Amino acid sequence: MRHAAYDIDCDALVIGSGAGGSVAALELARAGRQVTVLEEGPRVTTAELAAASPAESMRRLYRGGGAIAVLGTPTIAYGEARVVGGTTVVNGGLLWEPSAMVLDRWAAWSGYGGYRFPVVGARFADVQQRLGMIVQEHGEGNEDSRLLARAAESLGWRWQHPQRVVRGCEHRNQCATGCPSGAKQSMAVSYLPQAEALGARIHDGVRARRLVHGRGVVTGVEATDAAGRPVRYLPRTVFAAAGPIGTPVLLRRSSVHRHTAGRRLALHLNLRTVARFSRVVDAVRGTMFTAQVQEHSGLGILVMPSNLTPGGLGAALAGRDPRQVDALLDVRAHLGMFTTQVRMQGPASITACVGGAPLLRHGMTQADHHTLRLAFRRTARLLFAAGAVELLPPTSTAGPLRDLADVDAYCAQVRPRDWELVSVHGMASCPMARPERGGVCDETGRPHGFRNLHVCDASVLPGAPGISPQGTIMSYAHEIVGRHLESV
Amino acid sequence: MSGDRTPRARALERALYDSGLPTCWAGSYAALRDSRALERAVRHTAASLALMPAAYRWGTVTALRLFPVAFRAVTRTSPHSASPERLRHGLGQLRARPGYADVLRATTALALYGALDGTAPRPAHPPLGAVR
Numbered sequence: 001m002r003h004a005a006y007d008i009d010c011d012a013l014v015i016g017s018g019a020g021g022s023v024a025a026l027e028l029a030r031a032g033r034q035v036t037v038l039e040e041g042p043r044v045t046t047a048e049l050a051a052a053s054p055a056e057s058m059r060r061l062y063r064g065g066g067a068i069a070v071l072g073t074p075t076i077a078y079g080e081a082r083v084v085g086g087t088t089v090v091n092g093g094l095l096w097e098p099s100a101m102v103l104d105r106w107a108a109w110s111g112y113g114g115y116r117f118p119v120v121g122a123r124f125a126d127v128q129q130r131l132g133m134i135v136q137e138h139g140e141g142n143e144d145s146r147l148l149a150r151a152a153e154s155l156g157w158r159w160q161h162p163q164r165v166v167r168g169c170e171h172r173n174q175c176a177t178g179c180p181s182g183a184k185q186s187m188a189v190s191y192l193p194q195a196e197a198l199g200a201r202i203h204d205g206v207r208a209r210r211l212v213h214g215r216g217v218v219t220g221v222e223a224t225d226a227a228g229r230p231v232r233y234l235p236r237t238v239f240a241a242a243g244p245i246g247t248p249v250l251l252r253r254s255s256v257h258r259h260t261a262g263r264r265l266a267l268h269l270n271l272r273t274v275a276r277f278s279r280v281v282d283a284v285r286g287t288m289f290t291a292q293v294q295e296h297s298g299l300g301i302l303v304m305p306s307n308l309t310p311g312g313l314g315a316a317l318a319g320r321d322p323r324q325v326d327a328l329l330d331v332r333a334h335l336g337m338f339t340t341q342v343r344m345q346g347p348a349s350i351t352a353c354v355g356g357a358p359l360l361r362h363g364m365t366q367a368d369h370h371t372l373r374l375a376f377r378r379t380a381r382l383l384f385a386a387g388a389v390e391l392l393p394p395t396s397t398a399g400p401l402r403d404l405a406d407v408d409a410y411c412a413q414v415r416p417r418d419w420e421l422v423s424v425h426g427m428a429s430c431p432m433a434r435p436e437r438g439g440v441c442d443e444t445g446r447p448h449g450f451r452n453l454h455v456c457d458a459s460v461l462p463g464a465p466g467i468s469p470q471g472t473i474m475s476y477a478h479e480i481v482g483r484h485l486e487s488v
Numbered sequence: 489m490s491g492d493r494t495p496r497a498r499a500l501e502r503a504l505y506d507s508g509l510p511t512c513w514a515g516s517y518a519a520l521r522d523s524r525a526l527e528r529a530v531r532h533t534a535a536s537l538a539l540m541p542a543a544y545r546w547g548t549v550t551a552l553r554l555f556p557v558a559f560r561a562v563t564r565t566s567p568h569s570a571s572p573e574r575l576r577h578g579l580g581q582l583r584a585r586p587g588y589a590d591v592l593r594a595t596t597a598l599a600l601y602g603a604l605d606g607t608a609p610r611p612a613h614p615p616l617g618a619v620r
């Protein structure tokens with residue numbers, strides 16, 4: 001039986017409760033607005049995270065049970081969350097400030113000069129203070145990070161302890177499946193409870209399907225509630241923050257800039273390299289990672305250890321021969337898994353929606369392939385300097401590499417389709433830029449031509465910052481909401 | 489929790505067992521030999537597939553339905569009755585086939601993840617102080 005839609009009147013409606021949506025929820029509530037937040041995913045408590053196995057949390061917290069495919073050569077596995085708090089619930093809690101250089105480049109490209117360092121840097125300082133950012137030094141574990149840091153020093157390469165938003169991290173190594181101690185300051189334990197204390201209401205399990213609009217004004221948001229019933233919200237102002245894929249999908253489905261929204265999606269790519277050491281590393285011990293090598297950040301390349309869990313290791317090795325998998329799992333105390341993050345130049349895009357699910361494609365370029373090879377070469381050099389005796393490159397058909405000559409031979413042979421790539425940073429799918437430059441949103445975050453609709457999540461960034469993006473997203477969201485509040 | 493026992497997840501669990509793939513896993517990977525580990529692997533794989541976009545799920549289900557035929561084509565035995573040596577050989581052959589390589593890598597990744605990270609987490613240890 002089809003249910004009739006019921007209506008809910010509201011003042012400010014925020015769609016999505018992640019890094020961007022939570023800023024809108026809190027700032028609007030602080031300004032005395034009546035705020036309603038729609039979140040498609042469930043509300044999950046810290047106690048529930050502590051009681052669940054990582055596999056259960058993976059299924060409960062991530063969209064598509066873990067990863068969405070970005071089709072192309074090769075297929076890229078893209079991960080994002082679907083839960084109250086958004087992807088900040090499963091992220092590493094890293095908080096980096098965008099550089100003045102990146103912001104200047106974006107200003108030049110977008111044609112908007114209002115988001116340069118003095119503005120965005122001040123917003124970042126506020127975010128950093130509110131979330132209690134710390135410099136994450138080595139804990140009792142983190143041997144993989146120590147080895148990486150020492151190797152960087154021996155090569156004269158720049159490295160840094162990460163900046164993180166954690167209060168009393170217990171080094172439980174479960175960041176990617178939700179912090180079981182509540183130490184990580186995800187939006188679910190920071191901005192959102194503060195917004196609720198100021199009267200904001202979070203409707204979890206509610207999916208926004210379409211914006212109803214006319215003459216540049218959104219008059220309604222059609223949604224489906226947790227029980228599967230249609231519901232129509234009648235807001236005065238709407239902040240779309242459904243993430244780098246969710247927001248353009250919503251705009252396109254609503255015929256808002258349907259030819260430009262989601263046509264370009266910027267990605268950071270992750271290469272995963274498994275390294276075997278002759279000594280015990282016990283990489284499962286310690287927090288996510290405590291050293292990031294930034295020597296090649298100018299090229300958009302960063303190297304760091306990844307959260308190692310037995311299952312994560314097994315999954316990373318799954319394309320290899322079972323005997324090799326068994327042998328490696330047997331010596332897992334000697335293994336570390338390292339991530340090399342690369343800024344992708346060829347854009348991805350949302351090509352269509354099939355059965356309500358977006359179809360993603362990417363167009364990796366020869367330049368990207370070249371950067372991936374360069375990034376892998378640098379990573380290999382670093383890992384051998386760290387004492388690795390064997391490297392398993394991110395290509396299941398390639399054997400172990402034991403020295404730099406093996407690495408050169410691998411890099412000479414690897415084809416674009418051989419890379420096994422992951423991405424957890426999508427951005428710039430509805431960029432803030434002048435329309436003639438391919439922009440979707442104006443300098444106040446409003447899709448061009450709209451008066452009461454704002455975009456304030458990863459999709460509004462003009463490009464990929466080359467660093468973990470949460471700090472940049474939140475700083476932009478604060479500025480967008482701040483400008484809105486000043487204007488009313 | 490997390491859709492594990494939905495009708496769709498249960499149907500996918502049956503499709504997985506019928507395909508013979510779990511038998512191949514148990515015969516090939518030490519981590520999946522124990523029956524409880526294999527059960528966790530199958531449950532996680534099925535429950536994750538149940539959450540995936542329909543187009544991807546249908547593609548995987550089709551590959552699973554065809555798996556016994558494909559396996560027989562390369563080993564001349566059924567995956568349900570093959571010796572461990574044959575199981576490894578069959579999987580190895582299919583892993584090299586363009587159509588099956590991705591499906592096998594993706595499902596095996598889910599299976600290993602489910603088996604190895606599918607038990608409740610270790611109890612909390614006392615907070616560790618920062619060691620400089």
Ligand SMILES: Cc1cc2nc3c(=O)[nH]c(=O)nc-3n(C[C@H](O)[C@H](O)[C@H](O)COP(=O)(O)OP(=O)(O)OC[C@H]3O[C@@H](n4cnc5c(N)ncnc54)[C@H](O)[C@@H]3O)c2cc1C
Pocket residue numbers: 015016017018019020021038039040041079080081082083084085086087088090091092093094095096176206207208209241242243244246247250424425426456457458459467468469470471473
């Ligand atoms: C494993 C992992 C680790 C990461 N680590 C870091 C890190 O350490 N530091 C960092 O800076 N970044 C990190 N990131 C990336 C960062 O978390 C994201 O870039 C950021 O959270 C994106 O913010 P957002 O507001 O755009 O979207 P999200 O935070 O993804 O929030 C969007 C929300 O909108 C909801 N939604 C979508 N569509 C709808 C709809 N139609 N109706 C209602 N709700 C909807 C979604 O369910 C989701 O909860 C990581 C990401 C991953 C996956």
